[in-house]
Amino acid sequence: MRIEEADPKGLIRESYRIEGITLGECRSIFVDWALSLPVDANTKEALRALIAHYGMAEPDHPMSGVMEQGLMAPENPKRKGGRAARVQGAV
Secondary structure: OOHHHHOOOOHHHHHHHOOOOOHHHHHHHHHHHHHHOOOOOOHHHHHHHHHHHHHOOOOOOHHHHHHHHHHOOOOOOOOOOOHHHHOOOOO
């Protein structure tokens, strides 16, 4: 995957340019990045490309850690809760 596809708005790129960026700010940028990806994008593939491009050069940067944690997320997170979780047999 090309970097332009993995980071369509350049949010990850810019996070590495911000001097003194905090972990909390990186997490916020990460959420914005995830929401900016096309619906059919392979998030894990995009993260691997971004880690290879930015994270390897700066492994101690807070965004590198945030992206590594993103790789550990489940493939297809399922919504938990709602009426179906409280009432057996409810759909």
